[in-house]
Amino acid sequence: EAGVTQSPTHLIKTRGQQVTLRCSPISGHTSVYWYQQALGLGLQFLLWYDEGEERNRGNFPPRFSGRQFPNYSSELNVNALELEDSALYLCASSLGSGTTQETQYFGPGTRLLVL
Amino acid sequence: AQSVTQLDSQVPVFEEAPVELRCNYSSSVSVYLFWYVQYPNQGLQLLLKYLSGSTLVKGINGFEAEFNKSQTSFHLRKPSVHISDTAEYFCAAQVGAQKLVFGQGTRLTINP
Numbered sequence: 001e002a003g004v005t006q007s008p009t010h011l012i013k014t015r016g017q018q019v020t021l022r023c024s025p026i027s028g029h030t031s032v033y034w035y036q037q038a039l040g041l042g043l044q045f046l047l048w049y050d051e052g053e054e055r056n057r058g059n060f061p062p063r064f065s066g067r068q069f070p071n072y073s074s075e076l077n078v079n080a081l082e083l084e085d086s087a088l089y090l091c092a093s094s095l096g097s098g099t100t101q102e103t104q105y106f107g108p109g110t111r112l113l114v115l
Numbered sequence: 116a117q118s119v120t121q122l123d124s125q126v127p128v129f130e131e132a133p134v135e136l137r138c139n140y141s142s143s144v145s146v147y148l149f150w151y152v153q154y155p156n157q158g159l160q161l162l163l164k165y166l167s168g169s170t171l172v173k174g175i176n177g178f179e180a181e182f183n184k185s186q187t188s189f190h191l192r193k194p195s196v197h198i199s200d201t202a203e204y205f206c207a208a209q210v211g212a213q214k215l216v217f218g219q220g221t222r223l224t225i226n227p
Contacts (some may be wrong), residue, residue, distance in 0.1 A: 056213060106161075
C-alpha cells in the first residue's frame with residue numbers, strides 16, 4: 001500500500017514569490033495535516049484538513065493557506081515568501097474516523113529554500 | 116498549554132549498547148503519545164504509539180517505550196542498538212483536536 005506522497009521533493013524560490021506544495025494521503029485516509037520543520041524551530045503544526053474543511057490552524061500568518069480536494073489530496077500555499085520560510089514541509093494523513101485516537105503517517109517532505 | 120520535552124538533544128552510544136531517550140509531557144487531560152524517527156533527508160516514520168491499555172508499548176526495529184502517568188514520561192528504549200539506528204527521534208503528544216505537539220528531537224549517534 002502506498003504511503004503519503006508529496007511533491008515536489010525540493011524547490012528553490014526567491015523572496016516575495018509564491019509556492020504550492022502538494023500532498024496525497026494514504027488511500028482511505030480523509031484527514032491531512034501540514035507541519036513545518038525549520039532549522040532551530042523544530043516541528044510545528046501548520047494546518048489540518050478533514051473532509052475538505054480546515055479544522056485547525058497553527059500559529060502561522062495568513063499567507064500560509066491550503067485546501068483539500070474531493071479526493072482528499074491537499075495543497076499548501078505560501079504567498080510572499082520570506083527567508084525564514086526555508087524549511088522541510090511535512091504532510092501527514094490519518095483515517096479521519098472522528099475519534100481522537102488518530103495516528104498520523106508522514107510523507108517524505110518537501111524541502112523549500114528561499115533565497 | 117500542552118508541551119513535550121525531550122531531555123537530551125544528543126545521545127552518543129556504542130554499537131550493541133542499550134539506549135534510553137527521555138521524553139516528558141505536560142497535560143492535564145488524557146493524552147496520546149508517539150515516537151517518530153527521522154533518518155537523514157527523510158520524513159518521519161512512526162516507531163510506536165501509546166493510546167491506552169498496557170503502559171509498555173513495543174514498536175518497530177526493537178524499540179519499546181513505557182508510559183508513566185505519575186511521572187508524565189514516555190521514555191524510549193532499545194536493549195542493543197545498531198549503526199542503522201543513527202537518526203533523529205521525536206516524541207509527540209496529541210490532545211483533542213488532532214494536532215501533534217513535538218519535542219525538540221534527540222539525535223542518536225551510534226559509534227562502532
